[in-house]
Amino acid sequence: MEMAPSTTSSSSSLEGSPMTFPSHLPPTPPLQDFDEYQKQGLSLPTDGLGRSVPPYPLPPPSRQNKVLPEDLKTPDDHVERDPRLIRLTGVHPFNVEPPLTDLFDEGFLTTKDLHYVRNHGAVPRVEDSSVLDWDFTVEGMVAHPITLTLRDLIRTYDQVTYPVTLVCAGNRRKEQNVVRKTKGFSWGAAGLSTALWTGVALPDLLARAAPLRGARYVCFEGADRLPNGCYGTSVRLGWATDPARGIMLAHRMNGEPLPPDHGKPLRVIIPGQIGGRSVKWLKRIIVTAKPSDSWYHIYDNRVLPTVISPEESADRPDVWKDERYAIYDLNTNSAICYPAHDERVPLGIARGDAATYKLRGYAYAGGGKRVTRLEVTLDQGRTWMLATMSYPEDLYRLAPEGETLFGGRLDVSWRETCFCWCFWSLDVPLSRLRDARDVMIRAMDESMMVQPRDMYWSVLGMMNNPWYRVVIHKESDTLRFEHPTQPALMPGGWMERVKKEGGNLTNGFWGEKVGGQDAAPADEAPAAKEISMVNEKVTRRITPEELRQHSGEDEPWFVVNGQVYDGTKFLEGHPGGAASIINAAGQDVSEEFLAIHSENAKAMMPSYHIGTLPASADLSEEPSDEAVSSSSAVFLQPKTWRRALLASKTAVSPDTKVFHFTLPSPAQAVGLPVGQHLLVRLRDPVTREAIIRAYTPLSEGGEVGTLRVLVKIYRDSPDGSRKGGRMTQALDSLPVGHPVEFKGPVGKFEYLGAGRCVVGGRERTVARFVMVCGGSGVTPIFAVLRAVARGERDETACLVLDGNRGEGDILLREELDGLVRESRGRCRIVHALSRPRDGWKGLKGRMDRAFFEREVGAPPAERNAMVLICGPEGMEKAAREAFLGMGWDEDDLLFF
Ligand SMILES: Nc1nc2c(c(=O)[nH]1)N[C@H]1C(S)=C(S)[C@@H](COP(=O)(O)O)O[C@H]1N2
Ligand SMILES: [Mo]
Numbered sequence: 001m002e003m004a005p006s007t008t009s010s011s012s013s014l015e016g017s018p019m020t021f022p023s024h025l026p027p028t029p030p031l032q033d034f035d036e037y038q039k040q041g042l043s044l045p046t047d048g049l050g051r052s053v054p055p056y057p058l059p060p061p062s063r064q065n066k067v068l069p070e071d072l073k074t075p076d077d078h079v080e081r082d083p084r085l086i087r088l089t090g091v092h093p094f095n096v097e098p099p100l101t102d103l104f105d106e107g108f109l110t111t112k113d114l115h116y117v118r119n120h121g122a123v124p125r126v127e128d129s130s131v132l133d134w135d136f137t138v139e140g141m142v143a144h145p146i147t148l149t150l151r152d153l154i155r156t157y158d159q160v161t162y163p164v165t166l167v168c169a170g171n172r173r174k175e176q177n178v179v180r181k182t183k184g185f186s187w188g189a190a191g192l193s194t195a196l197w198t199g200v201a202l203p204d205l206l207a208r209a210a211p212l213r214g215a216r217y218v219c220f221e222g223a224d225r226l227p228n229g230c231y232g233t234s235v236r237l238g239w240a241t242d243p244a245r246g247i248m249l250a251h252r253m254n255g256e257p258l259p260p261d262h263g264k265p266l267r268v269i270i271p272g273q274i275g276g277r278s279v280k281w282l283k284r285i286i287v288t289a290k291p292s293d294s295w296y297h298i299y300d301n302r303v304l305p306t307v308i309s310p311e312e313s314a315d316r317p318d319v320w321k322d323e324r325y326a327i328y329d330l331n332t333n334s335a336i337c338y339p340a341h342d343e344r345v346p347l348g349i350a351r352g353d354a355a356t357y358k359l360r361g362y363a364y365a366g367g368g369k370r371v372t373r374l375e376v377t378l379d380q381g382r383t384w385m386l387a388t389m390s391y392p393e394d395l396y397r398l399a400p401e402g403e404t405l406f407g408g409r410l411d412v413s414w415r416e417t418c419f420c421w422c423f424w425s426l427d428v429p430l431s432r433l434r435d436a437r438d439v440m441i442r443a444m445d446e447s448m449m450v451q452p453r454d455m456y457w458s459v460l461g462m463m464n465n466p467w468y469r470v471v472i473h474k475e476s477d478t479l480r481f482e483h484p485t486q487p488a489l490m491p492g493g494w495m496e497r498v499k500k501e502g503g504n505l506t507n508g509f510w511g512e513k514v515g516g517q518d519a520a521p522a523d524e525a526p527a528a529k530e531i532s533m534v535n536e537k538v539t540r541r542i543t544p545e546e547l548r549q550h551s552g553e554d555e556p557w558f559v560v561n562g563q564v565y566d567g568t569k570f571l572e573g574h575p576g577g578a579a580s581i582i583n584a585a586g587q588d589v590s591e592e593f594l595a596i597h598s599e600n601a602k603a604m605m606p607s608y609h610i611g612t613l614p615a616s617a618d619l620s621e622e623p624s625d626e627a628v629s630s631s632s633a634v635f636l637q638p639k640t641w642r643r644a645l646l647a648s649k650t651a652v653s654p655d656t657k658v659f660h661f662t663l664p665s666p667a668q669a670v671g672l673p674v675g676q677h678l679l680v681r682l683r684d685p686v687t688r689e690a691i692i693r694a695y696t697p698l699s700e701g702g703e704v705g706t707l708r709v710l711v712k713i714y715r716d717s718p719d720g721s722r723k724g725g726r727m728t729q730a731l732d733s734l735p736v737g738h739p740v741e742f743k744g745p746v747g748k749f750e751y752l753g754a755g756r757c758v759v760g761g762r763e764r765t766v767a768r769f770v771m772v773c774g775g776s777g778v779t780p781i782f783a784v785l786r787a788v789a790r791g792e793r794d795e796t797a798c799l800v801l802d803g804n805r806g807e808g809d810i811l812l813r814e815e816l817d818g819l820v821r822e823s824r825g826r827c828r829i830v831h832a833l834s835r836p837r838d839g840w841k842g843l844k845g846r847m848d849r850a851f852f853e854r855e856v857g858a859p860p861a862e863r864n865a866m867v868l869i870c871g872p873e874g875m876e877k878a879a880r881e882a883f884l885g886m887g888w889d890e891d892d893l894l895f896f
Helices: 034-039 100-106 128-133 150-156 173-179 202-209 310-314 392-398 430-435 494-500 544-548 578-584 590-596 599-608 626-631 726-732 775-790 813-822 849-855 873-885
Strands: 095-097 135-140 146-149 160-167 192-201 217-226 229-236 248-253 267-269 282-288 333-338 344-346 356-364 371-377 388-390 422-429 438-445 468-475 478-482 557-560 563-566 609-612 642-653 656-662 677-683 690-695 706-712 739-746 749-753 756-759 762-765 768-774 797-804 827-833 865-870 893-895
Touching: 100 333, 100 356, 128 150, 135 202, 146 150, 146 202, 150 248, 160 248, 160 392, 173 494, 192 202, 202 248, 202 282, 310 726, 333 438, 333 468, 356 371, 356 430, 356 438, 371 388, 371 422, 392 422, 422 430, 422 438, 430 468, 430 478, 557 590, 563 599, 578 739, 590 677, 590 690, 599 609, 642 706, 677 726, 690 726, 706 726, 706 775, 749 775, 768 775, 768 873, 775 797, 775 813, 775 827, 775 865, 797 849, 813 827, 849 873, 865 873, 873 893
Parallel strands: 135 282, 768 797, 768 865, 797 827, 865 893
Antiparallel strands: 135 146, 160 192, 192 248, 217 229, 217 282, 248 267, 333 356, 344 478, 356 422, 371 438, 388 422, 438 468, 468 478, 557 563, 563 609, 642 656, 642 739, 656 706, 677 690, 677 739, 749 756, 756 762
């Protein structure tokens, strides 16, 4: 389609079709300064033919992208993307930033290709043909609720176009994560992008809806279906109705209909505020008296006070709900883009001392404020140099009256506010860089707020804005530059290096040693020597196809770290039961294998090693399909991880909590046989490393809709000298509403009822159980005891021996007593306390040989008793020795 020059384009082609701009126009004019224009009295630039050219930047050319192979396995299999984007949270959901240099090189406007993306879940699918029928509402406390389609919005409202920089509140979070892990993934310094947005000014729409007295907030909801409902947030009504604030409902980005990742077909654009408020795939606008109660409004995009630890935050909904901690306006920030990370600049004598290097970077401020000053230091803040600034955004203010662009009125001259990033540069003699240890930038805004030297660390790691520091290394004839971090898991950056060297990053001196101060101890113990799990003699190459042929029960092969193992010979002996090997068949189980196996188990692996997969083989697991997972009758699946949401936590002792989870569907049964366990998986937010542990839930297998798990939390000692449990602390620090993954069942023991057990695949019948447990080891014992006590035709006898320190440490005490009563005399329980308080009438002391001889003694002649044991390692060891010593058989002892 032949288009009129964009300076005069009309709104005729608004509907649907992608809009291009004339190719004879230079995509991005040089980044000149508004003041320069004015000072020199320049008239509008012209092209070679004398036609006037827009004085403002137009988008650089964008690419035709394809659906990438890695997305094919995800619900985003319909979204075309640029492969240059760096994925920050694994394959899915899609959270990406461009390489910082590429972003900067694109200039003032970012193409859709390199624009950062922050998706909390799958991208809603909207066909091109139905874009104009997309409908949304304006409802709540308004006199005239409105439902309208995108077609109506385009036809009946005035269209506007202007540039806005979106910045994710997590921009630069990796720096926080290196100092101390936050609850967010690791953005580098490229979590921001600028585009020309076209749409309708929100004040226009709200004026028609007419908010009622008492209304104070405007909530937005997107169409994406997330674990905690839809993505929703709110802003103040006063901002939403203020034209100067520039809030827009946008349906075009850089002149084209919105790409799926950026909200196709309609989104909110809130200039000057964090990206998190600019809701994509917009479905509802609700005028309310209170801020949004969406989970994502409360538990995301906040800066909690720095004293609140991740662990504490989990149990403080009051703190999360405190609107004072919600982020709206961006804070002032800046970064160095050139020199780039790892850039090398030759000093070369030929270049002489006069050679200079142009330092360059970006800056932005929030709430429409202008960045008014950018300063560079080469001596760690003792002296500063003023950098040159450019504000390309100002060039749009030069647009002639009546200008339209991409079908929207381009009229920002009346508005004094700044909604976009700006740039700075400074020429510095190479000799000065050579003599400096580092170079740092800081910005000041028009309210004279200046970026701080020190980081404000907080639970979510957001709004990180200390001086951006690039270290200078002298290497013979070159200078090498080192940025603070690299995004995601990418190694590199001085922060990690300094931390590894034992530097304390929070000493106000970037972790460098200040005179007389000793280096802080490195906070991770040196990694233990790696255990080899390969047999060096094995040379066989195994194809993914061969592996697939061993994904059944017969000869189960499985993969750990690219190596193939044959589990056939271990089916019987596996302490975790044959099922867990069979469930692993044909799969890459690296994560869970490494997470739950001991060094001893790893050392056994070479004898099962049979070959190597080609490095290119992709066995990554299929993401679980939310729709399928809520439709199946049983929640737990042996081969796929399924998500449930944390619904509440109830403390049952000082260090133990019951975690309640909500299953995807209220009619769904947990699906766990008695005596078996499930695997729980969480991800470390920074390393994305999986933490996996086995638990026996309190819920019965047939319980529907919920899952209850009793967990004893092992905390780090307050002085940090002793590390607690990773899983239990991570679980404890999850806020309510957070998803957790489960898989199962696993375990080699199952109780079928009426004395019938399956042990390692073989059935046997017992007349009596002796159950030995300690601490939270009571959970599997409890599950079996409950089945015995409540079994209608169950005649099995049980003796429970429960060892703890003090009375307060006895878990599930009332529940256990209840079961004993229900058992009509068949079950008995003995509590032994190693450190009882005065007045304890029960048994005192540890569960040792003498204790077991007294309480249990030799096995019955009929050999129809079994001992189930679960507790701390020392207790299990003592029990084994005692029972074997009393004549019990190894086969009669079962360790969970
Ligand atoms: N519906 C919906 N809107 C959303 C999000 C989302 O996950 N769902 N993410 C938010 C966040 S945190 C940011 S930073 C911006 C990112 O916009 P972009 O992906 O177009 O860059 O979208 C916001 N709007
Ligand atoms: Mo964000």
